[in-house]
Amino acid sequence: MITLNHYLILSALLFAIGTAGVFLRRNLITMLLSIEIMLNAVNLTFVAVGRYLGTVDGQIITFFVMTVAAAEAAVGLALVIALFRHRETLSPDAFTALKW
C-alpha cells in the first residue's frame, strides 16, 4: 500500500535533485529549471499531506505556489535575457561584478 511516507520520500528525492541541479549546472536557464523542480517537489508534499489530513488546504497552497512560481519564472527569465545581452553568455561565473 502506498502511504504518506512514500510520497514524502519521493518529494524529498525530487527536492534533492533540484538542489543539486542549482548547484552543479553552469547555465542560468538550467538553474532556473532546477528551481522549478524544487517547487514541484514542495507542491507534491503539500497535496499529499493535505490528502492525508483530509482537508483541501493542501491544494489551495499549491494553487498559490504555482502562481508564484509562474511570476518568478517570468521575472527570472527576463533577467536572464537582460544578462545575456550584457555578456553574451549564460554562465553564472561570468557575472562577478559583486566580487570584492
Place this chain on the structure above:
Amino acid sequence: MDFSALAFYVFAALAILASLGVVGQRNPMYSVMLLITSFGALAGLYVLLDAPFTAVTQIIIYAGAIMVLFLFVVMLLNVPREEPAPALFATLAPHGLKIGAVLSLILGGEMVWALKRLPRGWFDQDAAAQSVSSVALIGKSLFTQHAFAFEATSILILVAMVGAVVIARRGQPS
C-alpha cells in the same frame, strides 16, 4: 499489487528519471523537454492523490505556460551547449562536482532518514469521498477564507508582468 500502487511507482520513477535528466543534460532544449515530462508524471501523481484540479492546473500552468516561456527564451537566446567548467576557483573546481554530489546525497539521505522515523501515515479512505468534489470546495475556500491572498496574488502577477517587460526591454529609456 493493485493498480494505484503500480501507477504510483511508474509515475514516481518517471518523475525522478526525468528530473535527473534535467539536471544531467547538457543541451538546454532537452532539459526543458524532460522537465515537461516530469511535470506530466507529477500530474499523474496528483490524480492518484484525489486532486484532479491540481493535476489539471499543473498541466495548464506549468507545462503549458511556464515551460513554453522557457522554450521561447531558450530559442531566443540560442543557448549553446554547456562548456566544460572553466578554471575558476582552481583549487576547488575539479572537485566541484564531487562536492555537490556529496552534499546532495547528504541532503537526500537526511530527508529520507528523517521521514523514515515518522510513523506510517495511512491515507484516510473516507476522506477520499470528500476530496472528489474538490473543485467546488477549493473555489469556496479560495474566495472566502483565502480571499486576501487571492487578491494579493493577482497583484503579484501584475507586478511580475511589468517587471519582466521592464527588465527585458532592449535599450535605455530616453
Place this chain on the structure above:
Amino acid sequence: MLILIPLLPFIGFVVNAFLGKRLPKSISGGLACAAIVGSFAVALAAVWSVVSSHHAMEQTAFTWITSGELSIPFAFRLDNLSSLMILVITGIGSLIHIYSTGYMHDEPDSEYARYFSYLNLFAAFMLVLVLGASFPVMFVGWEGVGLCSYLLIGFWFKKKSASDAGKKAFVVNRVGDFGFILAMLIIFVTFGTLDIQAVAAAAHSTYTPETAGIGVITAATLLLFLGATGKSAQIPLYVWLPDAMEGPTPVSALIHAATMVTAGVYLIGRCAVLFSLAPITLAVVAAIGTATALMAGTIGLVQNDIKRVLAYSTVSQLGYMFLAMGVGAYAAGIFHLYTHAFFKALLFLGSGAVIHALAGEQDLRNMGGLKKHLPITYWTFLIGALAIAGIPPLAGFFSKDEILWRTYSTEWPAFHLLLYGVGILTAFLTATYMFRLVFMAFHGERRHEAPPAHPEEEEPVAHAAAAHAASAHVAPSTKHGTQHAAPSTQHAHGAHIHDAPPAMAFALIVLAMGSVLAGFIGVPHAIGGNNWIETFLEPAFLAPDAVHEAAEAVHAGASVELMLMGLSVGLAAAGIGLASYFWLRNPAASAAWAQRFSGIHRLLLNKYYVDELYDAAIVQPIKGISTGGLWKGVDAGGIDFAVNGVGLGVRGSSSLLRRLQTGSIRVYAASLFAGAVVVLGYYLWR
C-alpha cells in the same frame, strides 16, 4: 566694609585687564593707584573700628561650598594680627604702585596696563589671604598670590630667563601648596571644620602640647610649615626667590620683600594655637629658619647683581622671622615682618632707582660713585641699609633684637643657644654684605660709562670691567650675570645720570621715614618702652577662650637683655667696618681674599650648587620618567596603540571577510545549500 578691602583692587584688576589696552597710561596707572589707596583708606577705617572696639570684625561675602556636613562660607575676619597685615599690604602697596607709575613709564600702554592689572590682582589676593577666616579662603589667596607672582616675574615673558624664572617660582610654590592642602585635610578630618577660629578653640580645649612623637597636630603643622617654606623661601624651597629678580624691581619690592613672602610667617602666626601645641614643629621651624638665614647671608656676601644681594638678604631676614616663630615669639616675628617690609621695600625701590638711572645696569662691579649723582636715592638707601643692619634707633634694630633676645632667653628648643649664636653671626653678615652693596654701588670711583644708546652695546661697560678687574671679584662664569631686564629705552640719558623722578622719590622718602619710625611701636621694656606691639598682637595668638596669660616671665634678666643688645649693635658696627675696609678703602684686598679662598668663593657664588642638585636629583628624573615612560610608553604606546589598534583590527578583519564576496552565483548557491544542510541536520538531530 571688610569686603571692600580686597574688592577695590580686584575691580582695578578687572578694569585694567579688559580695557587697559585702550586706556592711556595716566588713566590706567591712576586707576590702579586709586584702587589700592582706596583700599588703604578703608583698611584704616576698619582697623580703627577693630582697635577701638577691642573686637574682631567679621563679614561673609557669600556661601562658597556646601556639601553634606561641610559648609565653607567666603568669610573675612579682621583681628589685631590681620589689621597690621592689611595696613602693611595696602600702605606699602600704595607706595609701590605710585613708584611703579614712574618706573614703568617707558613701557607701551598695553604693557603698562597689564602690569598694573597684575599688581592690583596681587593686592586683592594677598588681602584675601590675610583676611580669610577659614583655611580654604586663605588658600584661595595663597594660590592667587602664587599665580600673580608667576605673572609678574615673567612679565617680560619674551625673555627666556624671565619666563623660566616665573615657571620655577610657580612650580616650587606648588610643592609647598601640596603641604598646605594635606594639612587642611588633616585638620578637617581631625576637627571637622576648617574655620580657623573654630579649629583653634577645638585644639586648645582638646589637646595638650605633643612633646612625645608626631601626633596629628604635629603632622598638620609640619605640612603647613612646608607650605610656608614654599611661599616664604626657606630651605628647601627657597630656590625660586633669587631667580624671581627677573621681574620688574617694584614687583620684587612688593611681592618678594614686603608681602607675599611674608605669607608663610603670617600663616604660622595665624595658626599660633596649633603650633604652640606642637613643640617639635616649632623646633623644626626655628632650626630651618636659622639655617636659611645663615646660608642666604653667606651667599649674599659674594653676589654681584644688586638685586640678587637683596633677594638673598630677604631670604635671610625671613629666616629670622621663622626663628622668632619657632621659639614662640610670634609677636616678635610679626614685628620683624612689619619693619622688614619698610626697609626691604625701600632697598629694592632704591636699587630700582639705580637701575633705572643706569638704563638697566645691575652688576655691582659696573657701578660706583653714584653718591653724587643720585643723592635722594643714596640717602634713602643708606637709611634702609642702616635699618637692616640693626643700628639703633632705626626700625630694624628693635625687631631684630627682640628676636635675638627671645631666642637667647627661651627654654625651648633645647639648642636655642646655638640658634642664638648663628643668629648673631648672621646679623654680622647682614651688616657686612649690605654695606658692601652700599660701598660698591655708591662710593668709590665711577666704574660705569654713560649709559649707551643701545642697551645691547656692552663693550664700553666690558672694558671698564676689565680695567677695574682688581677692584672686582675674579669670578668665574656666573649664571645670573648681567641680565638686563630693563624695558627697551629708546632715549640715551646722555652724559649725566638723573636721579629718581618724583613718583619714585616720593615712595623712597616715605619708606625711609617709615624705616626710621616704624620700630618705635615695639620698644622693649628693658630700655623703657612698653613693647606696645606685643600686647597688641597677643590676643591674636591665643585661643578664643583662653585665659589672657600675663606676659611671660622673661622680664628676669633685663640686664642680660641690655648686654645682648650691645653685643648685636657692636657686631653690626663691626660688619660695617669690615665692609668699609674691603670695599671702600682697600678694594684690592677683596680681590686678593677672593683668590686665596677661591674654592669657597666659587661655592658661594654658585649658591652651594643647590639648583644644580635639584635639577639632577629631581627635575631630570621626572623629565626622564615623563618622556620615556609616560609619554612614549603609556600615551603613544598604550593609548594610541589601543585606539589605532582598533582601527587596524577592523581593517584586518574586513580584508579577510571581504573574500566572502566572490561575486559568483554558484558559490552563493553552494553556501546556501551547505547552510541548509547544516540547519536541517541540527533540527533533525534534536
